[in-house]
Amino acid sequence: MYGKIALEEAWAIEENFKAYDVSSLAPKGVIGGDLIANLLDAHGTRLQQMDENGVDMMVLSLSSPGPQGQADPAEAAKLATLANDRLSDEVMKNPKRFAGMVSVSMHDPAQAGQELRRCFTEKKGFVGCIINDYQSAGDGNTMLFYDDPKYDEFWKVAEEMDCPVYLHPRAATPLIHEQMWKGRPWLEFSALGYAHRVGMHFLGIVTAGVLDRFPKLKLVIGHMGEHIPYDLYRIDHKLNRARFPNMPMRKDRLIRDYFGTQLFITTSGHFSTPALLCAMQEIGARSIMFSIDYPFESIPNGCVWYDEHVPISGHDLVDIGRNNALSVFSKLTNEVHGLETKSPPDCGVGGLGLRKGYEGEREYGLYNRDWSQRRR
Amino acid sequence: MYGKIALEEAWAIEENFKAYDVSSLAPKGVIGGDLIANLLDAHGTRLQQMDENGVDMMVLSLSSPGPQGQADPAEAAKLATLANDRLSDEVMKNPKRFAGMVSVSMHDPAQAGQELRRCFTEKKGFVGCIINDYQSAGDGNTMLFYDDPKYDEFWKVAEEMDCPVYLHPRAATPLIHEQMWKGRPWLEFSALGYAHRVGMHFLGIVTAGVLDRFPKLKLVIGHMGEHIPYDLYRIDHKLNRARFPNMPMRKDRLIRDYFGTQLFITTSGHFSTPALLCAMQEIGARSIMFSIDYPFESIPNGCVWYDEHVPISGHDLVDIGRNNALSVFSKLTNEVHGLETKSPPDCGVGGLGLRKGYEGEREYGLYNRDWSQRRR
Amino acid sequence: MYGKIALEEAWAIEENFKAYDVSSLAPKGVIGGDLIANLLDAHGTRLQQMDENGVDMMVLSLSSPGPQGQADPAEAAKLATLANDRLSDEVMKNPKRFAGMVSVSMHDPAQAGQELRRCFTEKKGFVGCIINDYQSAGDGNTMLFYDDPKYDEFWKVAEEMDCPVYLHPRAATPLIHEQMWKGRPWLEFSALGYAHRVGMHFLGIVTAGVLDRFPKLKLVIGHMGEHIPYDLYRIDHKLNRARFPNMPMRKDRLIRDYFGTQLFITTSGHFSTPALLCAMQEIGARSIMFSIDYPFESIPNGCVWYDEHVPISGHDLVDIGRNNALSVFSKLTNEVHGLETKSPPDCGVGGLGLRKGYEGEREYGLYNRDWSQRRR
Amino acid sequence: MYGKIALEEAWAIEENFKAYDVSSLAPKGVIGGDLIANLLDAHGTRLQQMDENGVDMMVLSLSSPGPQGQADPAEAAKLATLANDRLSDEVMKNPKRFAGMVSVSMHDPAQAGQELRRCFTEKKGFVGCIINDYQSAGDGNTMLFYDDPKYDEFWKVAEEMDCPVYLHPRAATPLIHEQMWKGRPWLEFSALGYAHRVGMHFLGIVTAGVLDRFPKLKLVIGHMGEHIPYDLYRIDHKLNRARFPNMPMRKDRLIRDYFGTQLFITTSGHFSTPALLCAMQEIGARSIMFSIDYPFESIPNGCVWYDEHVPISGHDLVDIGRNNALSVFSKLTNEVHGLETKSPPDCGVGGLGLRKGYEGEREYGLYNRDWSQRRR
Numbered sequence A, B, C, D: 001m002y003g004k005i006a007l008e009e010a011w012a013i014e015e016n017f018k019a020y021d022v023s024s025l026a027p028k029g030v031i032g033g034d035l036i037a038n039l040l041d042a043h044g045t046r047l048q049q050m051d052e053n054g055v056d057m058m059v060l061s062l063s064s065p066g067p068q069g070q071a072d073p074a075e076a077a078k079l080a081t082l083a084n085d086r087l088s089d090e091v092m093k094n095p096k097r098f099a100g101m102v103s104v105s106m107h108d109p110a111q112a113g114q115e116l117r118r119c120f121t122e123k124k125g126f127v128g129c130i131i132n133d134y135q136s137a138g139d140g141n142t143m144l145f146y147d148d149p150k151y152d153e154f155w156k157v158a159e160e161m162d163c164p165v166y167l168h169p170r171a172a173t174p175l176i177h178e179q180m181w182k183g184r185p186w187l188e189f190s191a192l193g194y195a196h197r198v199g200m201h202f203l204g205i206v207t208a209g210v211l212d213r214f215p216k217l218k219l220v221i222g223h224m225g226e227h228i229p230y231d232l233y234r235i236d237h238k239l240n241r242a243r244f245p246n247m248p249m250r251k252d253r254l255i256r257d258y259f260g261t262q263l264f265i266t267t268s269g270h271f272s273t274p275a276l277l278c279a280m281q282e283i284g285a286r287s288i289m290f291s292i293d294y295p296f297e298s299i300p301n302g303c304v305w306y307d308e309h310v311p312i313s314g315h316d317l318v319d320i321g322r323n324n325a326l327s328v329f330s331k332l333t334n335e336v337h338g339l340e341t342k343s344p345p346d347c348g349v350g351g352l353g354l355r356k357g358y359e360g361e362r363e364y365g366l367y368n369r370d371w372s373q374r375r376r
Helices: A014-019 A035-040 A045-052 A073-092 A109-122 A149-160 A174-181 A193-207 A228-238 A273-283 A299-309 A314-328 A359-364 B014-019 B035-040 B045-052 B073-092 B109-122 B149-160 B174-181 B193-207 B228-238 B273-283 B299-309 B314-328 B359-364 C014-019 C035-040 C045-052 C073-092 C109-122 C149-160 C174-181 C193-207 C228-238 C273-283 C299-309 C314-328 C359-364 D014-019 D035-040 D045-052 D073-092 D109-122 D149-160 D174-181 D193-207 D228-238 D273-283 D299-309 D314-328 D359-364
Strands: A004-011 A055-062 A098-103 A126-132 A135-137 A142-144 A165-168 A219-221 A263-266 B004-011 B055-062 B098-103 B126-132 B135-137 B142-144 B165-168 B219-221 B263-266 C004-011 C055-062 C098-103 C126-132 C135-137 C142-144 C165-168 C219-221 C263-266 D004-011 D055-062 D098-103 D126-132 D135-137 D142-144 D165-168 D219-221 D263-266
Touching: A004 A035, A004 A165, A004 A299, A004 A314, A014 A073, A045 A055, A045 A299, A055 A073, A055 A126, A073 A098, A073 A109, A073 A126, A098 A109, A109 A126, A109 A149, A165 A193, A174 D174, A174 D193, A193 A219, A193 A228, A193 D174, A193 D193, A228 A273, A228 D228, A228 D273, A263 A273, A273 B273, A273 D228, A273 D273, A299 C299, B004 B035, B004 B165, B004 B299, B004 B314, B014 B073, B045 B055, B045 B299, B055 B073, B055 B126, B073 B098, B073 B109, B073 B126, B098 B109, B109 B126, B109 B149, B165 B193, B174 C174, B174 C193, B193 B219, B193 B228, B193 C174, B193 C193, B228 B273, B228 C228, B228 C273, B263 B273, B273 C228, B273 C273, B299 D299, C004 C035, C004 C165, C004 C299, C004 C314, C014 C073, C045 C055, C045 C299, C055 C073, C055 C126, C055 C314, C073 C098, C073 C109, C073 C126, C098 C109, C109 C126, C109 C149, C165 C193, C193 C219, C193 C228, C228 C273, C263 C273, C273 D273, D004 D035, D004 D165, D004 D299, D004 D314, D014 D073, D045 D055, D045 D299, D055 D073, D055 D126, D073 D098, D073 D109, D073 D126, D098 D109, D109 D126, D109 D149, D165 D193, D193 D219, D193 D228, D228 D273, D263 D273
Parallel strands: A004 A055, A055 A098, A098 A126, A126 A165, A165 A219, A219 A263, B004 B055, B055 B098, B098 B126, B126 B165, B165 B219, B219 B263, C004 C055, C055 C098, C098 C126, C126 C165, C165 C219, C219 C263, D004 D055, D055 D098, D098 D126, D126 D165, D165 D219, D219 D263
Antiparallel strands: A135 A142, B135 B142, C135 C142, D135 D142
16 A cells, blocks of 8 residues: 555664664664665655655654663763654655654653643654663663653653554573573564563553543553453453452453553564454554564565555555554654545555556456466 | 444334234344344434443334335335334434334335435435345346446436435245245245345346446445455456456456545454454455344444454444445434444543453452452 | 365366357456466466465366256267367376366256266266256257256266266356346356256255255355355254155254365455455354356466465465365376375465565565565 | 363372361361362362363362472372372273373483383373472472473473473462561462462573473463463563573563463463453464363352353363363373364354253344243
């Protein structure tokens, strides 16, 4: 489909690479050529591939772990501000095609809220906020989690700004790595560990009652929901309040009740049709948004999957591929970015003769003119 | 869920039974007790079972074949007018719980349009129109189909009145019965033949370009779409325009493209989870509306299936169960009927402690207090 | 996947075209180039496309309507015998890649049984029998249906020979065409009418108790079950024996109970993922077999859909794509054809480095080496 | 369905409760009455509920953490031997209805193998082995994982004995609890943490190449696969061997390739239809087996869900509910337990008049005689 919006798309500044060795993510050549070059780029190869693959808009965010990786509060805040200023500049070079997510240091909830407010009121081009799981603190083994009541001060600002918060994964602390993943490092990262940690954190925030206290706050997680949709029955079933009377979340609510209004997922990096169908069954199309996870994933891979392999109705395809993002990230519709909802025909979904280059084949419908080739 | 709206619900007047032997549909006792009594009733057993099963609103229509069964044009028109007047009276006794569909004789498109207009402008309580497949004419073996261009005169009025037209099945002509079904009469009716005939007629209207000429016209069919959703790929694939250059439907459209804006289905009489999931995948939740088909189906059967067995998200459940009907049958929201969209919590969907009688079990969540019984 | 078996694949002899005008099926060029040439061919283009698309075996059958289109009994029997002799010769030129279905005239059950027996005992290369819906008789408007008890004589032989009978669709009689389809001919054939008629006939045979009297008899229908899987709940629900006490099928059985042991479907001409998933849910993977419907469908279309777009487990993919055919059509495993069951790795399903030409990319797993292209 | 086999069913001995405070699992009354009494019971309430709910066979295992909770090697081995001797006795009182899983201390792979061999050769009633995630060692914060090559000595015996190994979850170490779960303890156990830890361990064993070195070894995990089926695409995609060249698993295999032959899941404690359908799509019906997780789950809850709410074909229902267990746990078919595969009619699946007590309603088929009640 044309007109897709992609939400979990990484971008970086040179200064970020000082903070961690990006080759730990991928030796050069292993995933998609030059990872660093792809992270630094916006208007070159990235935009070209967006054009080639029907992506209208990419919402960029500083590559994980960003400020969350800085155990030093001042360093973390400094990186956030620097990255936000640069990202605003980058996005505003082409605001119809790019928007940004605010990075924040989460050492101090008040300061995090201030930075978020600054970006949403004084800078242009921001539509949401990204936080890379726990905030490293102390010696690097201390994890700050945002289900602590003191973070209400931050959530309050996010709600006030109508700023959805995207909870993105990151690697484990050295201590946890040593305890659990050392003998099987291939599982620590995107294959498994990322989802474990960020899924726990996400559910921690929900069960802490944050969404109840801030009923307009919206949280987003990627990777098809970090397997939460699949487990939703079991999670809700096991959060027995008689056993856990101190769990703060409203007693008349299930986790599933927050999806579609306050909780949302994206397809980033999990281009799996069975998982998407399961998520649609459990949380509904309205809770799901397309994303790629570039450059850790290939734009063509994600888009060809979505455009050609996902067997769902045209309306749902266009909602998940585009329109849902406009209601969740409402700033995408403001005068800076100017995005509007589209119908399936607007996006070339359904119909015949809509695909560029095949207008002359209209009369064949879903048939091929040439029997020896697969129809496009 | 509370607040369900049911759309394909039969009702009858004594005079209708003169036209055909209702015992041909079901010997007394075979389906749900006394079929005739159930057809004649609105405010008694029917309303009681609606209350017991969370049905807010039933849209009533004269039992099939209605005027379509009258080969004599004058008799058909007379029956339609009589039934419409009676149905308006019946509905207006309790317009928050009942609404009606207009019956029309389809012998003469102009007259059909006039009767539809009369009911929508001079009578109260109507929200749609029902037509029971082909109109019998001549000796009873002549079938009038509404894909004939002369029926544009009728479709024009339906569009102008914002009146969705529900295409309901009926039995075969004597000639077709003799040719195809005589040796296997159990297949002629609701098990198979109904769907064959009305599905063909429905697709005939669409492929004749009626929806293109009347782009705000909405058509509805029941029984989970008379298997069209399952066959949609094959139908669209085989409507090759090079082979059928004279097919009037827009060449840049597929049948599937009309679902969700002009075509809709209901769940009447087909309480099948695999079929519903398939339909949701092919045409999307927005194209589907709950219905029962009372009294040919049991209200508890249909409602218990929908309320307890359908494994879909709360938002989709409430949209299919209620909200979609309000956007398709927009008159349901006028001052006469006064229905409003509802959220999952409004309908007791999701959450805990919302179910009447179990408030005290709130703390057990999805657990049972009593291990030897299934949780309600 | 490599090793696929395709079961509903048409082939023709020149003499067959005398019986009907093949251009009624498709004007030259409309579907896949030269339809007649493709029907006559086995070892040329057809085999080449089988090689290119991972099809091990095609079971060929005389193009519809075959003998069923001959209202004259002698002509019908003559055509069947001629076609069977020719098909045996054709198949035996390359019996590891081709097998045949017996054609029979169904005017006389005894004669049909004799021809079936002759082919299975005196000729080589046959693995099943194909019947193209009703047998035309009399003036061409008489339809013979095989749920008539007199056909037990034929079913008995089919069971005795362990010969699955494939019920294939055909066009309507002139009378039915005139009554129902004339105004919308694009719906009469593969888009809709084929399925209606053959589905009714198929259910007629089952409800007549044929499978009860011949408990080892197997029936197969194509086109993803002619929408029966989608409607199975409604069909079984509506075959109320209190209403239809004379229906001969066992009263303790539902239609669905016969699937997987006596009833089977194929994917021919309906390359729809939602329909396949629905069928798997309703009748199970064991009841489904891959087929293409060449040359009315394109071999690459059918195979690319099956190989790359069907989101099911490797075991089910290989069962549906190959192994189920070996248990249903057991003659495929005899010394003539010599086919054996295969595992997913045998068929290149799953794993890495198994795809021809990509061995060097093994270490990338599901990743692409080249980020700008979709992974194969 | 009648004839179900349940595989992950907890049982305990008094001595086990000395090792840990069972009230940490559930205060009395919170889940299903008296948890301790239910754990100690086999032939009383448990068997009665099995009878009432169509469970033919329960395979019992010592309640988690069992020997894995004993950091002291001698204590762990002693507990295993004691529990195994007691369990054999218990099971042999009624071996047609009960079987057992061997408990092992995993401090010493050789000793674990010896105990497994002893139980399989010298004791009666064992059909598999259960291990509760990591083995606690040292001060209780040391976790032993069985992807360490030294455990090959144990896996070798399991393969030789044809003994499937069930990997069951357990709670975190005190250190991990302190680091990750302290602020949100409701998530640590069955709601989330159990699955995280045991899923990682399970995938650790597979990626370590254990299944490649022991190609007849079978591993089983519960809780609908601890969300691995949902994530399978992402897991396989991210195990990029160019990034992780030292990962021992065969380079030409994906994780998904092991399901159905060496990897299996059960439904224990996750009675979710969307999850089951997703798992069936990803790993196929043959990889899935019914289980309950009694007494942490209610027998009626699990069985009513499976018997009445799971919308799959009869063959798949009976395979998942019973037959798959007989091929995975092959000892269930030996002379001690004597279980045999069954067909859907054997299990009362499909058909009419098979349900006890409703024989007289046979002629109504899927209809109700009484329209005001839901059909049973």
